[in-house]
Amino acid sequence: MSAALDIASWALLVAGGAFCMIGALGLVRLHSFFPRTHAASVIDSAGAGLLLAGLLLQAGWTLVAFKLVVIGLLIFFASPTATHALANAARERGVSFEAGEGEASSKR
Amino acid sequence: MLLAALLFVLFYVFWILMSGFFTPFLLAAGAASSLAVVWFAYRMGVADREGHPVHLIWSALAYWPWLVREILKSALDVSRVILDPRLPASPTLVRFKPRQKTVVGLVTHANSITLTPGTLSVEVGPEQFVVHGLTRASAEAAVDSDMDRRVARFERVR
Numbered sequence: 001m002s003a004a005l006d007i008a009s010w011a012l013l014v015a016g017g018a019f020c021m022i023g024a025l026g027l028v029r030l031h032s033f034f035p036r037t038h039a040a041s042v043i044d045s046a047g048a049g050l051l052l053a054g055l056l057l058q059a060g061w062t063l064v065a066f067k068l069v070v071i072g073l074l075i076f077f078a079s080p081t082a083t084h085a086l087a088n089a090a091r092e093r094g095v096s097f098e099a100g101e102g103e104a105s106s107k108r
Numbered sequence: 109m110l111l112a113a114l115l116f117v118l119f120y121v122f123w124i125l126m127s128g129f130f131t132p133f134l135l136a137a138g139a140a141s142s143l144a145v146v147w148f149a150y151r152m153g154v155a156d157r158e159g160h161p162v163h164l165i166w167s168a169l170a171y172w173p174w175l176v177r178e179i180l181k182s183a184l185d186v187s188r189v190i191l192d193p194r195l196p197a198s199p200t201l202v203r204f205k206p207r208q209k210t211v212v213g214l215v216t217h218a219n220s221i222t223l224t225p226g227t228l229s230v231e232v233g234p235e236q237f238v239v240h241g242l243t244r245a246s247a248e249a250a251v252d253s254d255m256d257r258r259v260a261r262f263e264r265v266r
Contacts, residue, residue, distance in 0.1 A: 019183055026190035034228070035197050038186055038242040042225040046183030049176070063128045070126070080222035080229075087230045087240065097201050097240060 009057035016050030023047055033095045037087060044079045048072075111155060114162060115146050161212045167265045171216075171258060178255065179224050186225040186242060199240065200247035201230070206237050207256050213263030220255055 019042055026039025052072045059065040119142035127134055149155035157163065189197055208214045218229040221239055226246040231238035241247025 022187045022190055029190060034240050035199055035242055037228055038226055042183050042186050045179045045223050045225055066125045080219040083222050084229050087228050091230050097199060
């Protein structure tokens with residue numbers, strides 16, 4: 001039983017880590033502000049979520065598990081709000097929505 | 109009054125689970141703090157159905173698993189775009205009118221859009237949503253979506 005739990009937990013941790021790496025790669029590869037925001041949201045939705053789920057299986061029914069759930073809920077509610085505020089501010093400042101070949105739009 | 113009592117119980121359970129100590133002093137301090145926070149919430153005028161939509165908890169528990177599945181699916185889609193050597197991103201902006209009538213419903217819809225990788229709510233209002241998508245397909249999928257219908261159903265619970 002505990003071996004199966006360990007395997008499931010490690011699978012979640014590895015998948016979460018992979019999404020974090022892919023998100024980081026996306027931050028480097030994609031051009032301009034808005035596409036990069038999408039890469040960042042892979043990290044904090046899928047990456048952080050799967051990592052927390054994996055840690056939750058390691059914690060079992062303890063107070064640590066409850067704290068992990070609270071961290072998850074905090075990310076779940078706060079991260080999209082922050083991302084929306086960032087995107088809205090960028091739009092107000094006139095950051096271009098197009099991908100753009102150069103970096104001009106994101107560096108100005 | 110019922111809401112105040114419910115809030116107090118929720119805050120107190122939260123305190124106990126976060127602290128993990130059961131000494132009389134800390135239990136009393138937790139009760140006093142919970143009571144103070146309930147009072148502050150009333151003074152600030154945020155202790156209402158909008159600030160604490162406790163009546164939505166059951167439909168939220170039905171909606172979240174679906175949302176988690178959507179997040180994982182679109183995370184895979186975005187990963188595929190990032191890892192593709194040709195980098196087939198086609199950033200697109202779409203506008204549409206959401207179905208939700210309540211503030212909680214609109215916020216839930218907008219947050220769900222932002223939580224799913226590949227789409228991002230840029231502007232939110234009862235008349236119009238402006239959504240940015242990493243690809244044309246992901247942006248267009250946000251218009252008149254399954255998510256829109258599900259959140260509209262979710263907010264109607266009384």
